[in-house]
Amino acid sequence: MKNELAKIYANTADAITKAETPEKIEEIRIECLGRKGALTAILRALKDLTAEERKTIGEEANKIRQKIESRLREKKIELERTSRESILKKEWIDVTRPGKQIKKGTLHPITQLLREAESIFASMGFATIEGPEVETEYYNFDALNIPENHPARDMWDTFWLKKLDNSEDRLLLRTHTSPMQIRYMESHNPPIRIIVPGRVYRYEATDASHDIQFYQLEGLMVDKNISIANFKAIIRLFFSRLFEKEITIRLRPSFFPFTEPSFEVDISCIICGQKGCSVCKQSGWLELAGAGMVHPNVFKAAGYNPKEVQGFAFGMGVNRIAMMKYKIPDIRLFHSGDLRFLKQF
Numbered sequence: 121m122k123n124e125l126a127k128i129y130a131n132t133a134d135a136i137t138k139a140e141t142p143e144k145i146e147e148i149r150i151e152c153l154g155r156k157g158a159l160t161a162i163l164r165a166l167k168d169l170t171a172e173e174r175k176t177i178g179e180e181a182n183k184i185r186q187k188i189e190s191r192l193r194e195k196k197i198e199l200e201r202t203s204r205e206s207i208l209k210k211e212w213i214d215v216t217r218p219g220k221q222i223k224k225g226t227l228h229p230i231t232q233l234l235r236e237a238e239s240i241f242a243s244m245g246f247a248t249i250e251g252p253e254v255e256t257e258y259y260n261f262d263a264l265n266i267p268e269n270h271p272a273r274d275m276w277d278t279f280w281l282k283k284l285d286n287s288e289d290r291l292l293l294r295t296h297t298s299p300m301q302i303r304y305m306e307s308h309n310p311p312i313r314i315i316v317p318g319r320v321y322r323y324e325a326t327d328a329s330h331d332i333q334f335y336q337l338e339g340l341m342v343d344k345n346i347s348i349a350n351f352k353a354i355i356r357l358f359f360s361r362l363f364e365k366e367i368t369i370r371l372r373p374s375f376f377p378f379t380e381p382s383f384e385v386d387i388s389c390i391i392c393g394q395k396g397c398s399v400c401k402q403s404g405w406l407e408l409a410g411a412g413m414v415h416p417n418v419f420k421a422a423g424y425n426p427k428e429v430q431g432f433a434f435g436m437g438v439n440r441i442a443m444m445k446y447k448i449p450d451i452r453l454f455h456s457g458d459l460r461f462l463k464q465f
């Protein structure tokens with residue numbers, strides 16, 4: 121038995137010396153001192169020995185157990201330290217090294233302009249609302265006093281869509297944001313002060329100033345006594361704040377089916393300050409919006425009594441205004457996805 125003890129000690133000590141991980145140390149401990157371990161077996165067998173043998177072998181076995189336990193402990197501490205060191209070595213970082221610059225995106229110029237416009241109008245009490253880009257023929261045309269076969273429909277070449285069900289109404293990609301005038305008045309009572317920014321579509325040939333898809337900003341103010349004077353004041357303040365300079369407004373008579381009277385809105389040229397330049401074609405004026413007093417038929421279509429309310433509406437081309445503000449020469453750049461363009465904003 122003494123021999124066996126010596127063998128167990130020698131084998132275990134050897135295994136401890138060779139162990140390379142703390143897990144291995146635990147394995148060795150179980151093999152030797154665990155419930156079914158080699159040394160445990162000897163300690164259990166002591167009871168079958170004579171009193172004399174039990175004393176000497178027992179003492180010896182205990183001494184060996186203590187020695188093995190302390191070697192296991194020391195080796196485990198050593199291995200844990202070296203494995204910590206090796207992790208530190210592997211995962212070491214130099215915090216003083218210059219970092220990699222992460223490329224930041226920027227807001228699209230149209231988004232920037234719309235946010236600014238929304239905040240200027242918000243300061244004058246206008247709520248921003250949005251509407252569907254797929255619109256019905258009724259809201260896009262009929263309700264806005266543009267009946268079928270009316271020559272005014274020619275102003276809006278249109279993308280018609282296939283109908284999905286048997287509904288009466290034909291569907292199209294909206295040609296302007298004006299349909300939201302009707303939709304909003306149908307579900308709200310005056311007083312009304314809203315703007316409607318959004319994407320619109322036209323079926324037409326593209327060039328530097330025409331695209332099949334662009335943004336408009338619609339406005340509508342309705343109450344008992346709203347006049348053109350209110351419109352002029354509001355639109356002048358809007359453009360002055362947007363272009364960050366004093367702007368003069370000029371209204372020219374025009375025609376829109378949904379307003380009466382109707383006018384084109386010109387602003388004093390922001391490039392030359394009315395001295396005459398190529399942008400304003402030497403006229404000193406830039407045409408930036410259409411507007412007018414809401415037509416009685418539009419109020420009727422929305423369920424209002426035109427004798428009780430009046431108000432103005434306007435619609436402006438957002439891309440055109442952004443082109444002025446940021447000096448962009450071609451409208452097609454807006455959705456070109458060209459990074460050389462986008463990175464400038």
Ligand code: DAH
Nearest residue numbers: 296298410411412433434435
């Ligand atoms: N919807 C018109 C267009 O797309 C723009 C417009 C003109 C809107 C006059 C209006 C308005 O609300 O009163 O050309």
